[in-house]
Amino acid sequence: MRAEIESIVSDIKQAVSLLRRHLDWDQSVRELDRLNAAAEDPSLWNDPAEAQRLMKERQRLETAITGIRALEQGLQDNIELIAMGEEEGDAEVVTEAENAIRALEKDVAERQIETLLSGEADANDTYVEIHSGAGGTESQDWASMLLRMYMRWGERAKMKVEMLEHNSGEEAGIKSATILLKGHNAYGKMKVESGVHRLVRISPYDSQARRHTSFASVWVYPVVDDSIEVDVNEGDVRIDTYRASGAGGQHVNTTDSAVRITHLATGIVVQCQSERSQHKNRATAWNMLRARLYEEELKKREEKANAEAASKTDIGWGHQIRSYVLQPYQMVKDLRTGVESTAPQDVLDGGIDGFIEAALAQRVFGGDVEVTDVD
Incomplete structure (x- = not known):
């Protein structure tokens, strides 16, 4: 793997680690499981205000967790593609995987900014x-x-x-x-x-x-x-x-x-x-x-x-x-x-x-x- 791509991979891994830490990963995964179970309860909508609050929090956690998992999986897949392409001498496969990793770098940067704006009143005027x-x-x-x-x-x-x-x-x-x-x-x-x-x-x-x-x-x-x-x-x-x-x-x-x-x-x-x-x-x-x-x-x-x-x-x-x-x-x-x-x-x-x-x-x-x- 070329030095430039190795540096990008390292930056992405560090950014993902920070995103996980900020999200409090293990606690958030457990909370999402709890909210998913609560969403299946037919009596949830007896209190519409509470139901809306729960569904909003569920959506927030689901978006954050699935996004981080997609970043991690995409990075791992393309690292393996580069290794395979280099082993088989397939420059086209290597180039495509490197371009995909550069795209992931932009994706993780955007996700970091979204994470920075997840406070209680951040969306307000x-x-x-x-x-x-x-x-x-x-x-x-x-x-x-x-x-x-x-x-x-x-x-x-x-x-x-x-x-x-x-x-x-x-x-x-x-x-x-x-x-x-x-x-x-x-x-x-x-x-x-x-x-x-x-x-x-x-x-x-x-x-x-x-x-x-x-x-x-x-x-x-x-x-x-x-x-x-x-x-x-x-x-x-x-x-x-x-x-x-x-x-x-x-x-x-x-x-x-x-x-x-x-x-x-x-x-x-x-x-x-x-x-x-x-x-x-x-x-x-x-x-x-x-x-x-x-x-x-x-x-x-x-x-x-x-x-x-x-x-x-x-x-x-x-x-x-x-x-x-x-x-x-x-x-x-x-x-x-x-x-x-x-x-x-x-x-x-x-x-x-x-x-x-x-x-x-x-x-x-x-x-x-x-x-x-x-x-």
Whole structure:
């Protein structure tokens, strides 16, 4: 077997081993057997909601297990074909088997990404909240650049992008903004973007053209669908209304239609001004609050919850997840995974998939993520 194919075979075997480990193979096989038996019970549909939940879980496990088994069998079959072709001097058989192994390499890569997006709320739509850090206009401009980056990413991913809240800076940029991204696996992909983002550049607002460092924070939380129950009592919150304003401070309307809700126990604040109707903004803000509280619960279940919470405590040095350097050189580097890009303009135009995939892989597989350049 040629060295190139041996390397691909080794990579596939390692990837399959990681997929098995993430799935908790033996436990999942036993659970699928149990669910298959339960599906044969005629009384299952006496409780339609429970039946649907069971069948959904059964389908998930069956797809994952059969997929891994197919990868393993396909790899073994083609390794044997190569050995047979080499022994008999049949170059055509060897070439076909090698091409099949290359196809398996692509298949396992796609399956890994699917595995990374198997969390409880990963398939949901998502809110993306951006806040400028200390530094006035410079940080506010940086926050607006991040807002544009995520909106462009959403458009690239064929998602629907909605602006829910936009708080303009005094001179330029934004103090804060919240957008809603609607699309398959929107939260699953975007959740790794939560944290502080650092920009280094020659400031366009500095008459002496000095280099500035700016910070902005990003917070991502899933839209809560009807299958998820989050109870919030009105007595646990403070609701404020205010006049919505757009870019440059222009009033969107002359009534107090914008709504801000503060959850007193946690200090979580959400706000919405996208509609002229206070009633609609209030309903959206309530949904956002339920989503934030649900996201807090999800965080508690993650091993890195403490580190993630710390990343939001201070929008500044020591808490950033990614650095974007425009001068004196051009580099975007994710400080969690080590993944780099030397094309920051493409990144700022929404080209962040490489960073997202690496961060997801690190969450799922720990130290077994390969560090690559995303260019």
